[in-house]
Amino acid sequence: xxxxxxxxNGLRSALGKGLLDWVAEAQPDxxxxxxxxxxxxxxxxxxxxxxxxxAYLHPAQKPGYSGVATFSKxxxxxxxxxxxxxxxDTEGRVLRLDFEDFSVLNTYMxxxxxxxxxxxxxxxxxxxxxxxxxxxxxxxPGLLIGGDFNCCQQDIDLHNPKANQNSPGFxxxxxxxxxxxxxxxxxxxxxxxxxxxxxxxxxxxxxxxxRARNVGWRLDHWxxxxxxxxxxxxxxxxxxxxxxxxxxxxxxLI
Amino acid sequence: xxxxxxxxNGLRSALGKGLLDWVAEAQPDxxxxxxxxxxxxxxxxxxxxxxxxxAYLHPAQKPGYSGVATFSKxxxxxxxxxxxxxxxDTEGRVLRLDFEDFSVLNTYMxxxxxxxxxxxxxxxxxxxxxxxxxxxxxxxPGLLIGGDFNCCQQDIDLHNPKANQNSPGFxxxxxxxxxxxxxxxxxxxxxxxxxxxxxxxxxxxxxxxxRARNVGWRLDHWxxxxxxxxxxxxxxxxxxxxxxxxxxxxxxLI
DNA sequence: CCTCATATG
DNA sequence: CATAAGAGG
Numbered sequence: 286x287x288x289x290x291x292x293x294n295g296l297r298s299a300l301g302k303g304l305l306d307w308v309a310e311a312q313p314d315x316x317x318x319x320x321x322x323x324x325x326x327x328x329x330x331x332x333x334x335x336x337x338x339x340a341y342l343h344p345a346q347k348p349g350y351s352g353v354a355t356f357s358k359x360x361x362x363x364x365x366x367x368x369x370x371x372x373x374d375t376e377g378r379v380l381r382l383d384f385e386d387f388s389v390l391n392t393y394m395x396x397x398x399x400x401x402x403x404x405x406x407x408x409x410x411x412x413x414x415x416x417x418x419x420x421x422x423x424x425x426p427g428l429l430i431g432g433d434f435n436c437c438q439q440d441i442d443l444h445n446p447k448a449n450q451n452s453p454g455f456x457x458x459x460x461x462x463x464x465x466x467x468x469x470x471x472x473x474x475x476x477x478x479x480x481x482x483x484x485x486x487x488x489x490x491x492x493x494x495x496r497a498r499n500v501g502w503r504l505d506h507w508x509x510x511x512x513x514x515x516x517x518x519x520x521x522x523x524x525x526x527x528x529x530x531x532x533x534x535x536x537x538l539i
Numbered sequence: 540x541x542x543x544x545x546x547x548n549g550l551r552s553a554l555g556k557g558l559l560d561w562v563a564e565a566q567p568d569x570x571x572x573x574x575x576x577x578x579x580x581x582x583x584x585x586x587x588x589x590x591x592x593x594a595y596l597h598p599a600q601k602p603g604y605s606g607v608a609t610f611s612k613x614x615x616x617x618x619x620x621x622x623x624x625x626x627x628d629t630e631g632r633v634l635r636l637d638f639e640d641f642s643v644l645n646t647y648m649x650x651x652x653x654x655x656x657x658x659x660x661x662x663x664x665x666x667x668x669x670x671x672x673x674x675x676x677x678x679x680p681g682l683l684i685g686g687d688f689n690c691c692q693q694d695i696d697l698h699n700p701k702a703n704q705n706s707p708g709f710x711x712x713x714x715x716x717x718x719x720x721x722x723x724x725x726x727x728x729x730x731x732x733x734x735x736x737x738x739x740x741x742x743x744x745x746x747x748x749x750r751a752r753n754v755g756w757r758l759d760h761w762x763x764x765x766x767x768x769x770x771x772x773x774x775x776x777x778x779x780x781x782x783x784x785x786x787x788x789x790x791x792l793i
Numbered sequence: 794c795c796t797c798a799t800a801t802g
Numbered sequence: 803c804a805t806a807a808g809a810g811g
Contacts, residue, residue: 294811295796320811322797349797350810396811403810491794491811530795530811548802549805574802576806603806604801650802657801689802744802745803784802784804795811802804 286538288389289313289523290431290505292488292531296321296328296354299528305332307526313535314358315382317391319433320529321352323377328354343367345377352377353432355391359384368417373410387427387513387538390418394435397453404453407435411462419469422510429538430471430508433488433531438463438473441483442503454504466508474507474520474536485522488531496530507536515539540792542643543567543777544685544759546742546785550575550582550608553782559586561780567789568612569636571645573687574783575606577631582608597621599631606631607686609645613638622671627664641681641767641792644672648689651707658707661689665716673723676764683792684725684762687742687785692717692727695737696757708758720762728761728774728790739776742785750784761790 289311293299296318308316316338321328323344330340338356343366345351363383367374380391394411397404422428436459440446449455467473475485486501495501509517516538523533543565547553550572562570570592575582577598584594592610597620599605617637621628634645648665651658676682690713694700703709721727729739740755749755763771770792777787 298796320796324798347798349799399810493794495794552805574805576801578807601800601807603808653801747803749803796809797811798807798809800805800807 286315287311287313287535288315288317288429288431288507288538289533289535290317290319290391290433290507291533292319292393292433292505292529294320294322294529294531296323298322300332302528304528305336307528308333308356309336311523311526311533313356315389316356317380317389317431318354318356319352319391319393321354321377322349323352324348330354330356341366341380341382343374343377343380346375350376351393353380353391353393355380355382355389357382357389368413370413373413378410381421383425387429388421388425390421390428390430390432392430392432392434394433396435404456407453408458408462411436411459415462415466415469418466422470427513428510429513429536431506431534431536433505434463435504436460436463437503437506438467441481442486444484444486444500444502454502470511471508472511472514472517474509474517475503475522475534477509477514477517478520486524487522487534491530496527505531505534507534509536513538540569541565541567541789542569542571542683542685542761542792543787543789544571544573544645544687544761545787546573546647546687546759546783548574548576548783548785550577552576554586556782558782559590561782562587562610563590565777565780565787567610569643570610571634571643571685572608572610573606573645573647575608575631576603577606578602584608584610595620595634595636597628597631597634600629604630605647607634607645607647609634609636609643611636611643622667624667627667632664635675637679641683642675642679644675644682644684644686646684646686646688648687650689658710661707662712662716665690665713669716669720669723672720676724681767682764683767683790685760685788685790687759688717689758690714690717691757691760692721695735696740698738698740698754698756708756724765725762726765726768726771728763728771729757729776729788731763731768731771732774740778741776741788745784750781759785759788761788763790767792
């Protein structure tokens with residue numbers, strides 16, 4: 286069972302760059318996309334359906350902004366769109382699919398790079414999300430949380446930790462949040478396997494050839510609740526897949 | 540003496556498509572551009588200066604909108620930016636260069652295609668402009684008015700006159716205005732020479748391959764005051780020059 | 794350095 | 803069907 290998260294930086298743009306050809310080849314069982322940037326018209330998901338996927342969308346209210354989508358080969362037994370808090374749900378940030386013995390929570394966490402106000406909004410979200418997941422976890426047999434977290438925890442998670450001590454995504458507050466979140470009973474699938482390998486990132490700025498020089502950040506994650514940990518057979522990045530400034534990040538379950 | 544008017548639909552875009560190479564080859568003595576669409580930063584005119592032109596700009600206040608520019612090999616003895624009426628001058632629509640024995644008035648007339656309000660604004664402009672030119676004409680030895688008039692007069696001036704009886708640019712009101720303007724003592728240089736030849740247009744919509752099928756309108760003109768008429772040696776369009784949805788329109792004076 | 798929406802043509 | 807600004811990243 287292969288489950289992939291991918292911030293596509295505009296689904297229409299990614300489709301134009303051959304996203305569906307890659308999906309057909311990669312054959313994920315569940316595919317979680319972020320930043321679909323749906324417009325006023327509903328997105329065309331017929332290409333995914335033709336590949337055998339059920340499609341679930343949670344666009345933002347604002348056209349061209351944010352939004353998540355999950356595509357699944359298996360029919361989920363339940364789908365939950367949004368988290369029930371309006372200030373987040375208008376931005377299309379969470380979408381949950383419940384299967385028989387686990388759930389996949391697709392999430393696009395706010396970015397703080399556009400200023401203090403959005404960084405504050407992001408930190409509020411992080412605390413909300415942690416509490417929200419604590420409540421979910423009590424109700425669900427197993428939980429995989431995948432998406433663009435817009436933050437990371439350790440020096441090894443970004444190319445230049447020294448220069449980014451106070452950058453949004455790597456502030457002490459966010460790093461502590463990440464550790465606390467894991468302490469609630471989650472493993473970071475990539476650090477579980479392959480482990481503490483440096484130079485594995487999931488996002489690179491478009492500027493200055495950062496991706497070619499692998500000057501990146503590991504912002505996209507699979508956090509898997511401890512009970513499911515024995516079922517993780519592999520996890521990794523697909524940095525050669527290029528439809529976006531992010532790359533796909535996968536986890537495989539037995 | 541070759542004088543050219545050209546709606547470039549964004550000067551930066553046109554420069555990117557090789558406008559300067561064409562200027563270097565065409566060697567106009569005076570070049571009137573419309574829809575320069577200047578941004579917040581001043582436009583870079585060094586390429587024109589390197590070709591020996593004096594540069595005069597009248598951008599709109601709103602970034603990326605409207606605006607005219609005139610480039611001249613001869614140093615004008617006087618330059619007048621705008622027409623003195625604020626509602627037009629904020630939109631960068633007129634720029635006059637006075638030479639020894641004639642003046643070149645570069646003008647970008649409003650478009651009415653975006654709705655009734657702008658069509659009404661355009662008609663007000665047309666009446667203002669006619670009166671404005673009457674006053675100028677009394678003060679100037681000779682006058683060439685060139686630019687994107689966003690209107691035309693006769694059935695021969697557009698590919699589909701029947702279907703456009705009430706389209707902005709060919710309303711009865713605008714056609715009458717054009718006839719009245721000429722009656723004030725101007726010749727339409729293109730109708731003076733080559734004359735009543737059909738299928739010569741200066742603008743084609745970007746849609747549906749209109750230019751390839753020559754489904755166009757003659758919206759760009761040189762109107763020359765009657766006293767200068769004997770000096771017109773030729774006039775014409777350059778439809779093979781493609782940096783814009785318009786083509787350059789020239790007049791040559793002896 | 795990208796994508797997207799919007800204004801304007 | 804284009805250009806360009808602007809928001810957001």
